[in-house]
Amino acid sequence: MSERGVVSVGVCDPDSSGAALRWAAREASRRRAQLRVLHAVHHGLLPGTPEEHRAAVARAAARVLQQACAAVREAAPGLRVSTHTVHGRARDVLAGAAAGSDLVVVGARGRSGAPGLALGSTSAALAGTCPVPLVVLAHDPVRGASGVLVGVDGSADARAAVRFAARAAERSGEGLTVLHAWDDLDTYPGLAVHPGPGAASRPGGPSTAPGGGGSAPGDGREAAGTAGREAAGTAGPVVAWFAGRSATLLDEAVELALETCPGVRVHPLSVRAPSTAGAVLRASRGARLLVLGARGDRHPSARAVAPTGAVTRALLHTARAPVAVVAAGPA
Structure with missing residues (x-):
């Protein structure tokens, strides 16, 4: 290099x-x-x-x-x-x-x-x-932390974050976890995690470290969004819509990551949770780097009031991992 x-x-x-x-x-x-x-x-x-x-x-x-x-x-x-x-x-x-x-x-x-x-x-x-x-x-990185985690929401900033995260994972030789957290607007007593095939899960968050999942033969891709589509096929229409949208966003993010760095191992993760920030925080435990879009999928008027999105602001205060904030360009 x-x-x-x-x-x-x-x-x-x-x-x-x-x-x-x-x-x-x-x-x-x-x-x-x-x-x-x-x-x-x-x-x-x-x-x-x-x-x-x-x-x-x-x-x-x-x-x-x-x-x-x-x-x-x-x-x-x-x-x-x-x-x-x-x-x-x-x-x-x-x-x-x-x-x-x-x-x-x-x-x-x-x-x-x-x-x-x-x-x-x-x-x-x-x-x-x-x-x-x-x-x-905010802190010294956790000893033994590995993998890169990027949160996605379909925004231009999130796409820029995926490209940055893919390069970071390639540079360090680690896996990349692409996470989308979603909620069907009801209140849930706990967090349900829907990882890609082959990844272990438990109530409360993923049991594998970011980037630690296996890879499919060929291009480092795990089956993006499969669990989200399974959820969509067995739930009511509102949940199904959110689950399907999550699967689509993960598909797009995985494609972008592999287009940016074809050799990187990508692990898609769909998380259903009442708090997006809480879901990302739990998933980032053990990550070497957390990557977020600066503003997220918000109306331009909201961006004028607060240049940084609420989820990103919350995670800058609470995440143990180093947080990379990436913007696609001027708001």
């Missing part, structure tokens, strides 16, 4: 940004890309600031970047790294850096994040508005 692209990561300090920095370094290594480490300085460099204070701020920024370089060398030896101290708010610095990047990585909260909140103002502002894929890490 030839070297390509730039991965940019924002660092605040080693404690709050360590997980994002290590993840970004390993991802840049997988891509054979350059890693660009950015540290934003918003306070202390305003006009009229005493020179002594300006020098102290510069020294502190240099220490942060020096520690970041040491962490990168440990996580991905031999990686090409550039470091930059930029004057401005972190969200503005990273938004500007995105123009020359293929991927932007941030921690969920900076050092000023309020206790109890998983998502800080910088990551919240960038999600849904970043012009390139954004990966947000």
Whole structure:
């Protein structure tokens, strides 16, 4: 694989940004890309600031970047790294850096994040508005996590997310799980999972890790939507419509994934649940990466009010796995 692209990561300090920095370094290594480490300085460099204070701020920024370089060398030896101290708010610095990047990585909260909140103002502002894929890490990734999980809903952003997820799975040599969660608008006491043939299931969620399902001979495809069609054939008309739509969306997503990366192993998963976010959260346990469309299948007027969809916002707060937020383009 030839070297390509730039991965940019924002660092605040080693404690709050360590997980994002290590993840970004390993991802840049997988891509054979350059890693660009950015540290934003918003306070202390305003006009009229005493020179002594300006020098102290510069020294502190240099220490942060020096520690970041040491962490990168440990996580991905031999990686090409550039470091930059930029004057401005972190969200503005990273938004500007995105123009020359293929991927932007941030921690969920900076050092000023309020206790109890998983998502800080910088990551919240960038999600849904970043012009390139954004990966947000609320926690250190779970040890032993594997596989890539992508949620689909038929939207343009979801299709962009499938393409991104397929490339991520191919790059890491892992399987790809394509999930569609649906509800027939009634209230259900529990979660029923309808995986593709050969995948184990139990009430409450899938028992196999994302991407861990077997593959059909030939092209890495599992029988997309079969369980959804089986549900459609044995249920009432409302449930049947939702189950059939789920099967169709999974068929389309699997086709897109295999068109993007023909060799990737794809595992379709149809989940009937009263909460889409809850279903995706349960399915993402054990995943190395969760990929979501930024805005989802919503009316344009709703996108103007909230650039990020409700499900994506909820999962940015709650998911243990790194969350990649992908947009197809301007809303």
